[in-house]
């Protein structure tokens with residue numbers, strides 16, 4: 062068996078090598094089996110509905126981080142990888158506040174990363190490698206292809222098992238671990254875990270995606286080794302290991318395959334990643350004050366920002382400002398620094414200063430979600446409802462599952478004293494927050510309430526009825 066696998070991988074590499082030498086001056090041409098584009102519209106819609114249902118379950122049951130800056134940093138990498146595929150707009154990328162190294166993907170295009178993945182990685186390319194592997198599972202439709210039973214209701218059952226396992230893995234103590242292992246045994250039984258061949262395919266195609274997107278393919282092999290070491294240190298296996306069995310063959314194949322690709326210059330000192338990593342450590346409670354102080358005392362920019370974030374999180378605005386002032390001495394433009402400065406002012410109720418801190422940069426970069434949301438937060442504090450709504454509306458239109466956007470819309474509508482539809486708007490935006498956070502019944506109640514208030518307004522009434530119908534239909538999905 063081992064010999065067969067080895068022969069298989071050698072054949073694969075030589076095919077890729079040949080392709081490359083034929084295109085010396087161009088990017089290597091890869092052949093990715095095209096599966097995603099061939100499925101029917103009904104299957105696509107069904108997958109989307111299931112993916113969205115899982116999104117809501119994950120939001121409701123798991124510690125999902127709602128942090129626009131962090132989300133945007135990771136979504137940026139993720140978009141680069143997705144642009145290498147035939148996949149359409151994803152349902153979303155969620156970041157889970159969990160120190161374990163884990164990532165998962167759900168049909169329809171929902172992707173999740175644990176904070177532990179970011180804090181264990183040494184550069185963005187390592188994170189990109191895991192994302193690319195997950196994207197490949199979805200682009201190759203590994204869930205749906207595995208068995209006939211995976212279609213329709215079968216797929217739902219599997220999504221339910223996945224959510225069950227994820228929720229169980231959040232529980233503390235022995236009972237939680239036992240439940241988790243039990244559920245995972247059930248998952249293995251139902252073959253929710255990918256097969257050996259699917260894992261190898263996700264590695265192979267994922268590496269092509271990451272390489273084409275400009276990331277260093279060696280990092281996928283590097284991170285497998287990091288995960289391997291992390292796993293041997295814990296008493297029970299993390300999810301990723303069980304749902305993506307990491308064999309020594311996979312590790313050596315990844316290295317061999319990466320060696321066949323032209324070298325990508327690695328970022329030996331990637332400060333942006335260092336900032337992201339230390340900031341993630343702080344907001345996922347993995348960094349101590351002492352650790353951050355040592356880093357900040359060495360005049361490390363990422364450390365100074367992280368120390369400021371640490372105090373900000375504790376509500377100590379004086380110390381947060383002190384640490385941020387140290388970071389400012391580097392005279393570097395950085396959006397996270399602007400966001401934190403705005404938060405420090407808001408925390409101290411210095412709303413005009415907060416406005417000055419955010420508005421010029423946010424104005425220059427209108428497409429920057431994190432800056433726009435922070436600016437809207439300031440405008441809401443200044444009772445400027447109309448401006449805040451105009452700022453947020455395009456983001457909610459672009460991604461109707463953006464919970465942070467709907468929450469700001471709700472807050473802005475609430476202070477919009479002049480609007481005759483104030484209560485109706487608050488209710489309908491609140492319904493979206495509730496719905497996408499997994500509280501479907503509350504969402505439906507909010508919309509029903511709103512609908513009663515607009516009985517005499519045909520246009521608005523029809524609009525609300527339509528949305529209500531969608532929610533009621535999608536709620537029928539039981540997983």
Ligand SMILES: [Zn+2]
Pocket residue numbers: 194198255260263304305
């Ligand atoms: Zn996998």
